Structure formats: structure tokens, C-alpha cells
Amino acid sequence: MIASTPAFFISFDSLKDLFVNLIQSLGFGESFGWVAFLLAGISISFLIINVMVMATAFYTWFERRMIGRFQVRRGPNRNGPFGIFQPFADVLKLIMKEDTIPDAADKPVFTLAPIALLAPTLMIMIVIPFGTYLRDDALLSNLNIGILFIVGVTSVNSIAIFMAGWGSRNKYAILGSMRGAAMLISYEIPMALGITSVLLLSGSLAMTQIVQSQSIWFILVMPMGFFVFMAASTAEMSRTPFDQIEAESELGSGYNTEYSGIKFAVLFLAEFMAPIVTAAIVTTLFLGGSQGFDFLPGGIWFAIKMFVLIFLLLWVRSTWPRLRIDQIMGFAWKVLFGLGLFNIFLVAVEFMVAVELGHTKDDGSLTTEYMLIMAAVNWMVTIIAFVILANFVGKKKYHRPEPTASPLANMGIGGD
Amino acid sequence: MSLTTESFAIQLAFWVLSFCTVISAIAVVQIQDLFRSALFLIVTFLGIAGLFVLLGAEFLAGVQLMVYVGAISVLIIFAILMTRDLEEGNPSHSFRIPVAIVAILFMLFSIYAITVGTNWDSRLISETLNQEQQTEAGKIFFADSIPNLANLLLTDFVLAFELVSVLLLAAAVGALALVRNR
Structure with missing residues (x-):
């Protein structure tokens, strides 16, 4: 890593120092330090919110264009070059629309639900280590419990979806949110199992430590954990293979049926921000965060990896068919849960073997050579496990009764 | 700062x-x-x-x-x-206030018993240290408390830790038994 570089990277600490100097130059004493503390916090939050909202706006455009490509049509291409101003047109349209609240709705709950859905998604970004030249700093705070914070904060989402569904007093909305909550709770378990296998090797919950411990990217060391985590987080976002919350074909529009205007825009924003945030988490956990070659700064590497992951998620969304709710729950409990536990077992046994054979460094982490051996073994095990799952376990179909024709169906042929 | x-x-x-x-x-x-x-x-x-x-x-x-x-x-x-x-x-009933008082008294008593009855330092810090050294050791302990917590849970308190899991299992089995088709 390069030692002295321009400090283009803004962090909480640098902003705090800036405000401390500003306050002191204005003639206030030490006792006003808490003002600097608050100002730095507010300005960095302002920055995160705006960057994330703009990124999401362009992401919606990218996703719609790409899905257009996948489905052999054009996608939005009217506003600006390649239709890049489409998100602004959408937002303007939504803001100018009437913001209706149903008469029967529980008004405070109905109004708070979009905020409760958006806030956790934004809060995750404060612990993501985007990386600098010098160290892998997070934007706002290098929490000791980084990944636990992420899991805890994401779990608020299911409550926000409940609030939206219940506040609307609409049966489709309640059905959508109940399905959604059942699904979100189920998929939190494989997600946590995927994270646990990472934590076994990193030995810390802090996001910066997780990045630093990846001398070999964890996607290479434990592909099965990566698969489990990606599948579970796709379900947590409730995107297409798993979209039961917003099942347009059967539930109207699910939990957001009654929303319109700016509130719908906020729900939409939270929904489209989720892939970006998920890509950031996966980059940190499995793709070595801001690691890369020295000719580009770490933040750029982070962004490149995020973009690849976002494209992967988009690819899955646009090409895979939807699952039914029973298939979704079965997949969580029968497949992902088992694979996650198996992966933890595998990694733990390999870790213990490494400790026995003395392949650890001074600080208790594994040596790079041993991680390469682990990678080879784990890839083979993963491929074998997937082949067995797909060809033997997956072949057992659900036993359903043979469909019998309704007596009404052939009234004209065999009847009287 | x-x-x-x-x-x-x-x-x-x-x-x-x-x-x-x-x-x-x-x-x-x-x-x-x-x-x-x-x-x-x-x-x-x-x-x-x-x-x-x-x-x-x-x-x-x-x-x-x-x-x-x-x-x-x-x-x-x-x-x-x-x-x-x-x-x-909830429909209101006449036991409401007495039950609340009993519950509050029980809570207060258990909080008091736990705060007074526990020797807060003995598990982390040996008693031979003086006040300043104890504060320093406490700071080191709490700076990265997760590994220490994990050690305590899986050594000294392993029985309680495992019993809680058994309790959860019992709850799950009980719930299944309640909703099962007879």
C-alpha cells in the first residue's frame, strides 16, 4: 500500500477535525466540541443519504435498460442520452401525483412505514469499509460488531413491511406482508450461517478486520458459504426468484398496494437500494473489500467488485422463473439451512486441522498456503455437493395427486 | 478532541x-x-x-x-x-393493580439482589490489583469484549448456555405438539 497520498477520502474523523478547527477559529472554546461532533455526524449522514439516493436512481435506470436487453426490448430510452434521465422523470411524476391515504388506514403507521423501510438500508452503509489508500476505514464508524450490526439492522425490515401491510388495511397488502415476514425470518438463518463461516476464518466481527484477514478472498476459500449467502440475501431483498411480498400476479402489488405519490417513491427507493447495499456487504465478506492492485485506489476496486455483483444479481433476477411460496420455504429450510451448517462444519474442521498442524500465523489467522489448500478442497466438496443435490435429492418431486378433469370441463362432449 | x-x-x-x-x-x-x-x-x-x-x-x-x-x-x-x-x-379485570404491584416488587427485588450480590470484578480482574490497575484491566477487557464473552460462555457458563438451547428445543417440541393434528 502507498503511504502518502492525497486525502480525497472523507471520513467522520477528518470532518470532525475540520469542524473542531472551524469552531476554535471562530473563538469558541473546548467546551463546544460536542457541536463539532454533531455537525460532523450530520454532514456525513447527509453525504451518505444523497450519494445512496443518486446511486439508486441511476441503478434503477441501469436495471431497467439491462432487463430490457435480456428480454429483447429497448427499455427506457427517451429522456436524455440512452434514457439516463428517466429516474428523474419518474421521481418528478411520483412527487406530483396526489398522495392518497385510505380512509380506513392506520395513518401514523401507514406514514411511518416507508421511512422505517428506508432507514435500516441506509444505516448499513455507515459500517461498510469502502477503503482508502491507507486503511480500510468505514465511512462513519469502524464498529467492533460491524457484521452483527448489519444483521440486526436488516431484521427491522420485516417490521417495516408489516407496518406497511397492516397500516393499509387492505387484505392483499396484509397477505403480502405476512408472506414477506415469514420469508424474511426464514432466510435470515441461512444468511447468518453464511456469515458465521466467514467469521470463523476472520476471527472478528469488525468489517475492517474481515477485509484484512482475506489474504485469499473468501469466495475462493468457501464457495459454498458464498452461494448460501447470495441466495439468502436475494431472498431477503425479495427480488424475482423469491418475490412473494410484491407478487403482482396474485396480490395486486403486495404490501405497497395502497401507496401512491412520494410514499410509494420512498418504498421503491428502499427496494432498489437493497441490491446496492447487498453487493457492498458481499464485497466486504467474500471479495476482499477494497483489496486490489496498487494502480487504482481501494475505493475504486470496491466499486468495481460491487458493480460485478450488482450485475450478477440483476442477471439472476431477469432470467430465473419465480418460485411458489412453499418452494421458497422448502428451499430455505431443506437446502440452504443444510448447506450452511455443512459449510460451517467443513470450515471449522479445516481450521482445527490447521491449528493442529501449525499452519497459523502469530495472531491466530491461517497462512496463505493453507488457505489455498482449503480453497482446492472446498471447491471440490462444493461441486460434489451441488451435483448430488441437483441430481439425486432434487429429483424427488412433490407427490401430487394426478390431475382429474372437472366434470364441467367436457360438458359438451360426453354429457347429455 | x-x-x-x-x-x-x-x-x-x-x-x-x-x-x-x-x-x-x-x-x-x-x-x-x-x-x-x-x-x-x-x-x-x-x-x-x-x-x-x-x-x-x-x-x-x-x-x-x-x-x-x-x-x-x-x-x-x-x-x-x-x-x-x-x-x-384487553378487558380490564380487578386483579390488574395487585398483579402489577407484585410484578414490580419482584422485578425490583431481583434487580437489587443481582446488583448487590454479584462481585462485578472478580471474574475479569484478580483482586490483588489496586483501583487504577483494575480500571486499566477493565478497559482492556471491554475494548474487545466479544472473545472474552465467548470464552466465559463456553467455559465457566457452558452448562447454562447449553441448558438454554435445550429449553428452546423443548419450547419448539411443545409448540409442535400443540398444533399437531390428532
Whole structure:
């Protein structure tokens, strides 16, 4: 890593120092330090919110264009070059629309639900280590419990979806949110199992430590954990293979049926921000965060990896068919849960073997050579496990009764 | 940046968090609408998580978020959605005040017994150290409390730790037995 570089990277600490100097130059004493503390916090939050909202706006455009490509049509291409101003047109349209609240709705709950859905998604970004030249700093705070914070904060989402569904007093909305909550709770378990296998090797919950411990990217060391985590987080976002919350074909529009205007825009924003945030988490956990070659700064590497992951998620969304709710729950409990536990077992046994054979460094982490051996073994095990799952376990179909024709169906042929 | 200036922000955070926690805890029991009182319960849980952070117990705060906000509240809300006659709330009964007093007294007594009865330092810090050394050792312990917590849970308190899992298993089996088709 390069030692002295321009400090283009803004962090909480640098902003705090800036405000401390500003306050002191204005003639206030030490006792006003808490003002600097608050100002730095507010300005960095302002920055995160705006960057994330703009990124999401362009992401919606990218996703719609790409899905257009996948489905052999054009996608939005009217506003600006390649239709890049489409998100602004959408937002303007939504803001100018009437913001209706149903008469029967529980008004405070109905109004708070979009905020409760958006806030956790934004809060995750404060612990993501985007990386600098010098160290892998997070934007706002290098929490000791980084990944636990992420899991805890994401779990608020299911409550926000409940609030939206219940506040609307609409049966489709309640059905959508109940399905959604059942699904979100189920998929939190494989997600946590995927994270646990990472934590076994990193030995810390802090996001910066997780990045630093990846001398070999964890996607290479434990592909099965990566698969489990990606599948579970796709379900947590409730995107297409798993979209039961917003099942347009059967539930109207699910939990957001009654929303319109700016509130719908906020729900939409939270929904489209989720892939970006998920890509950031996966980059940190499995793709070595801001690691890369020295000719580009770490933040750029982070962004490149995020973009690849976002494209992967988009690819899955646009090409895979939807699952039914029973298939979704079965997949969580029968497949992902088992694979996650198996992966933890595998990694733990390999870790213990490494400790026995003395392949650890001074600080208790594994040596790079041993991680390469682990990678080879784990890839083979993963491929074998997937082949067995797909060809033997997956072949057992659900036993359903043979469909019998309704007596009404052939009234004209065999009847009287 | 001196410590005193930051501690004002921490003081402010403490008072705001405590105020929110207490107000929403009162709202949980006073509001008629069951769904709203469940939402206020979630606010209470969030406030308690914040208080844990201020105490330096970040791991507990994370677990509080994950378990209480993410799992238990959702179960409570599920149960509420399955219930009829939500608007009326609980019917009041004559035992309400006595039961509340007994519960409060029991809570106060157990909190008092635990705070007074526990020797807070003995597990972390040997008693031969003087006050300053103990404070230093405590700072080192709490700077990275998760490995130490894990060690304690899987060595000294392993029996309690495993018993809790068995308790959860028993609860799951009991629930299955209740809903099973006879």
C-alpha cells in the first residue's frame, strides 16, 4: 500500500477535525466540541443519504435498460442520452401525483412505514469499509460488531413491511406482508450461517478486520458459504426468484398496494437500494473489500467488485422463473439451512486441522498456503455437493395427486 | 478532541434514549390498539439496544437488535394479526393493580439482589490489583469484549448456555405438539 497520498477520502474523523478547527477559529472554546461532533455526524449522514439516493436512481435506470436487453426490448430510452434521465422523470411524476391515504388506514403507521423501510438500508452503509489508500476505514464508524450490526439492522425490515401491510388495511397488502415476514425470518438463518463461516476464518466481527484477514478472498476459500449467502440475501431483498411480498400476479402489488405519490417513491427507493447495499456487504465478506492492485485506489476496486455483483444479481433476477411460496420455504429450510451448517462444519474442521498442524500465523489467522489448500478442497466438496443435490435429492418431486378433469370441463362432449 | 467534550454528546444521547425508552414503555401498556403497542414495544427494544451501546456492551446491543427486534417482535405481531377484536384491547379485570404491584416488587427485588450480590470484578480482574490497575484491566477487557464473552460462555457458563438451547428445543417440541393434528 502507498503511504502518502492525497486525502480525497472523507471520513467522520477528518470532518470532525475540520469542524473542531472551524469552531476554535471562530473563538469558541473546548467546551463546544460536542457541536463539532454533531455537525460532523450530520454532514456525513447527509453525504451518505444523497450519494445512496443518486446511486439508486441511476441503478434503477441501469436495471431497467439491462432487463430490457435480456428480454429483447429497448427499455427506457427517451429522456436524455440512452434514457439516463428517466429516474428523474419518474421521481418528478411520483412527487406530483396526489398522495392518497385510505380512509380506513392506520395513518401514523401507514406514514411511518416507508421511512422505517428506508432507514435500516441506509444505516448499513455507515459500517461498510469502502477503503482508502491507507486503511480500510468505514465511512462513519469502524464498529467492533460491524457484521452483527448489519444483521440486526436488516431484521427491522420485516417490521417495516408489516407496518406497511397492516397500516393499509387492505387484505392483499396484509397477505403480502405476512408472506414477506415469514420469508424474511426464514432466510435470515441461512444468511447468518453464511456469515458465521466467514467469521470463523476472520476471527472478528469488525468489517475492517474481515477485509484484512482475506489474504485469499473468501469466495475462493468457501464457495459454498458464498452461494448460501447470495441466495439468502436475494431472498431477503425479495427480488424475482423469491418475490412473494410484491407478487403482482396474485396480490395486486403486495404490501405497497395502497401507496401512491412520494410514499410509494420512498418504498421503491428502499427496494432498489437493497441490491446496492447487498453487493457492498458481499464485497466486504467474500471479495476482499477494497483489496486490489496498487494502480487504482481501494475505493475504486470496491466499486468495481460491487458493480460485478450488482450485475450478477440483476442477471439472476431477469432470467430465473419465480418460485411458489412453499418452494421458497422448502428451499430455505431443506437446502440452504443444510448447506450452511455443512459449510460451517467443513470450515471449522479445516481450521482445527490447521491449528493442529501449525499452519497459523502469530495472531491466530491461517497462512496463505493453507488457505489455498482449503480453497482446492472446498471447491471440490462444493461441486460434489451441488451435483448430488441437483441430481439425486432434487429429483424427488412433490407427490401430487394426478390431475382429474372437472366434470364441467367436457360438458359438451360426453354429457347429455 | 478531549474526552469531556465528547462526553456531553454521550450524556445527551443517554437522556434522549432513556426518555424514548420510558415513554414508549408506558405507551406499550396504555395504548388500546394492540398493533401500535407492539410497535412501541419495538421502540423500547431499540432504546435498550442504544443504552447497551452507551454501556460499552456492543455485542449485547447487536444481539438485542437481532433477537428482540428482529425475531420476538415479529412473532408478537404475527400473533396480533391472528387475533380478532383488536381495537378493544384487553378487558380490564380487578386483579390488574395487585398483579402489577407484585410484578414490580419482584422485578425490583431481583434487580437489587443481582446488583448487590454479584462481585462485578472478580471474574475479569484478580483482586490483588489496586483501583487504577483494575480500571486499566477493565478497559482492556471491554475494548474487545466479544472473545472474552465467548470464552466465559463456553467455559465457566457452558452448562447454562447449553441448558438454554435445550429449553428452546423443548419450547419448539411443545409448540409442535400443540398444533399437531390428532
